[in-house]
């Protein structure tokens with residue numbers, strides 16, 4: 283679908299996701315590729331013995347050859363050391379003449395002593411290493427690197443399913459199983475998102491290091507806040523989106539009472555750019571939503587049937603969300619008329635499911651995905667958005683499972699059932715195929 287654009291601004295094609303969004307994340311949330319993983323910060327114990335022999339290399343030969351020792355005459359006593367009484371020749375063997383000491387003999391003695399100490403230390407170290415290896419079982423070969431303890435959210439240390447460090451091996455194994463089902467991201471076209479927005483992406487390991495927003499025992503609810511007016515069918519789609527999000531994020535979904543459009547200041551509204559009046563996302567909506575967060579929800583989504591724009595220079599956006607502040611907004615304005623036909627209803631529903639889960643994914647600190655075809659890809663226009671799947675790639679799926687504590691098998695079953703009920707066949711088949719792969723031994 284081409285984008286209506288009666289008054290194109292200087293900026294490129296209509297862009298649904300503002301470039302400022304990732305930049306809004308605080309510096310602490312930037313993935314740090316330079317930081318080595320904890321597991322490799324400490325060298326393995328077996329490395330120590332292999333490094334030490336170099337320090338114990340034999341001493342170099344003396345600079346000058348030693349003078350030949352004079353042959354002593356039989357029965358001739360040698361000179362006595364000062365203070366040492368001479369013994370009778372008949373009761374002691376003939377003393378051998380002393381070889382002169384090299385000038386650097388003290389240095390040599392010191393080097394030999396140091397070598398001896400290192401040799402003993404190596405032997406002791408080797409014994410300790412061998413003993414400890416016999417006593418402690420080897421770690422599992424697929425144990426993934428874990429984030430430094432200091433940057434793990436408190437909930438990870440408390441357990442309870444959210445951000446549970448014990449799940450890392452399970453999640454890593456799940457990712458490997460699912461990887462063959464997913465495609466690498468396509469090369470972007472001239473007006474596609476990644477052509478105009480150079481983004482770093484975010485692996486699961488980088489996500490763990492950024493101290494992401496997660497569900498917790500005290501934050502289990504995701505709110506949906508309707509804003510302005512809706513048709514009956516649009517309202518039905520919002521409720522279905524809430525049902526889908528409950529399965530997708532394994533969270534409680536609370537659909538709030540409507541807010542009137544008047545809560546958005548007049549300065550944050552403008553005339554149409556193709557599909558009716560527009561609302562400016564920040565600060566127009568952040569200032570409205572943030573003070574209204576009830577009972578400390580994990581995330582608060584505003585949803586509106588009006589069109590959105592993030593900055594004056596942009597035509598529109600499908601949605602926008604904060605990576606840290608747990609607020610976001612998405613719009614149904616450009617998803618067609620769901621009353622016109624059953625197909626149009628399904629298309630509007632599918633598009634709404636994509637944007638709702640994509641923006642809520644951002645609220646759980648997920649960056650745009652640049653690895654695979656994935657629901658967390660950025661998209662610059664409707665055709666690009668339609669080409670992206672409803673599902674997540676393995677890296678992004680692991681993030682959602684980590685943040686929500688969801689079981690991947692149970693989650694896929696619920697998502698497949700939802701898609702079957704709504705006639706979303708391609709999505710249903712993909713979730714069922716994923717289930718099949720996950721359940722193979």
Ligand SMILES: [Zn+2]
Pocket residue numbers: 299640644650659660
């Ligand atoms: Zn986005």
Ligand SMILES: [Zn+2]
Pocket residue numbers: 651652653654655656657658659674675676677678679
């Ligand atoms: Zn992804």
